[in-house]
Amino acid sequence: MRINQASIQASETERRRLRVAIAHVRLGWGGSEKRVLWGIQALKNHHEVTLITAGSYDLEALNQYYGMELKPEDFKSIQAPLPFFMRNNGRMAALRGALFQRFCRKIAGDYDVLISGYGPTDFGRPAIHFIADFSWDQELREALHPYPPGMIYNNQWIRAIYLGMAKHLSKPSGRDLFSGEDLMLSVSPWVARKMKSRHGVESPVLPSPVPGDFPLVPWEKKQPGFVCLGRLAPEKRIEDIIEILSGVRAKGHDIHLHIVGDGDNPAYLASLQQLVVEHQDWVCMEGRLQGDEKNALLTQHAFGIHACRGDAFPGVLIEMMKAGCVVWAHNSGGQPDILQMPMLLYKDNKEAAEKIDRMLRNANQLKQTQERLLNLSEKYFVEHYMRDICSIVEEWKSA
Known part of the structure; x- marks a missing residue:
């Protein structure tokens, strides 16, 4: 019996092709979006990539802003079914994030590899998480970036109720994301040091991509x-x-x-x-x-x-x-x-x-x-x- 080597190689290539989901609650114009979009750019030729997000986005505008050439056919896109007033604004971040994580857990079993593009995400199973800031660590966030005077967030009682409501809506899986089963990727050595000192987690450093090809002016x-x-x-x-x-x-x-x-x-x-x-x-x-x-x-x-x-x-x-x-x-x-x-x-x-x-x-x-x-x-x-x-x-x- 003649063995078709080309077919075997094609079959092996197909087996190595993973279903990769990259989650980001709201695509805008910041550093976390660069990690997600350039991640898609990197992975699309080797794996089947799906973007999970909660709002609409303009791929043409994102390409122009971040210097990329992604096409709609390069990846799949799933939009979490959130209330319309949460999808494309910067407010109610905790509630939006809670509902988004709940949705991510619901579909997590469909993928071989799960990646959170913005902070620890409770997928209900081990995943890769980009750690780019500490917005999710309330004590450290408030120490680094206190809210301006007069904002409602400064009322600790109201803030506690709001965060409690978000946690209830999230229905967390109960997994400990810092147990060592998940991979935390820090964007800088400083973040890695904070992850170790505050959460006891070794977090390898993967700096964010910084596009830009500039002519050098004397x-x-x-x-x-x-x-x-x-x-x-x-x-x-x-x-x-x-x-x-x-x-x-x-x-x-x-x-x-x-x-x-x-x-x-x-x-x-x-x-x-x-x-x-x-x-x-x-x-x-x-x-x-x-x-x-x-x-x-x-x-x-x-x-x-x-x-x-x-x-x-x-x-x-x-x-x-x-x-x-x-x-x-x-x-x-x-x-x-x-x-x-x-x-x-x-x-x-x-x-x-x-x-x-x-x-x-x-x-x-x-x-x-x-x-x-x-x-x-x-x-x-x-x-x-x-x-x-x-x-x-x-x-x-x-x-």
Whole structure:
């Protein structure tokens, strides 16, 4: 009997093809979405991939924003049946997350590998979880990002009732996600250290992908201005950036600031817009930019700044580094892991202004720092992430 080797190989390939589900409750314009979408990009040629989410999304817009070329036929998509008022807004996150996890548990048995794109998710069975922040760890979240004064979340009694309702609706499986059966992937060494100290879990580091291919503009041709990128929200402390750079200007530096991004917190946006009006001679709000428009703004400017405290993995820092910007950030969270230079890290606004002033007076140091940051940014190429996530999925299933 003649054995058809081609058929055997095809059969073996088919057996290795896994049914992989990647869950993310709400696709928007942040770092967690990059992990999910580039994960699909990496896995789609080797496995049958399904995206589980709770709201609608515009794949064409996401492709343009994240620099990808995903097609609808590249993956399956399942939308959790949530109430319409929860699907596409940023409020009621705990209730939406509870119902979403309940739905994920219902269909988890249909897949070989389950991946949570945003924090620990109770699938009712072992899974892979990306840990990118501690929004799910109430004590740590409130320590890092306290709610602004006057918000209803500051009422502990109301907050307890709300979270209790969410937990009841979730109907948790009772599994201990930190028992060692699940794989927790930290986006930075800082997150991995917190996972170990707070939850006793070893959590390998898989940095998020940071897309972007920037032409290198000679340092001498860059504008002496700053850019800040990302979602406009209270924890991003854009007002701190304006205060810091006001201090730098007071020291004699003719710098300006471009604020790039948007947000869904009307009260914060209104207060920020008023602040921009007060400094309109040197501060400009650009809104959300993407593609060539964003790349041009980044490459044309010499400096970047990020004021969020306890940010686990600020991909915006790495984008600016790739574009040839010298960047400063608060000395907390995953930011020291990325920048690795004390002169670029600050503990408060006064120190930030002093450190920026000191470096702006040293042209040679600026150029040397730019070159070092360009080298540091190379470890965050999307190709590295795609290779690693494929290896992790295959090793996880075979373990």
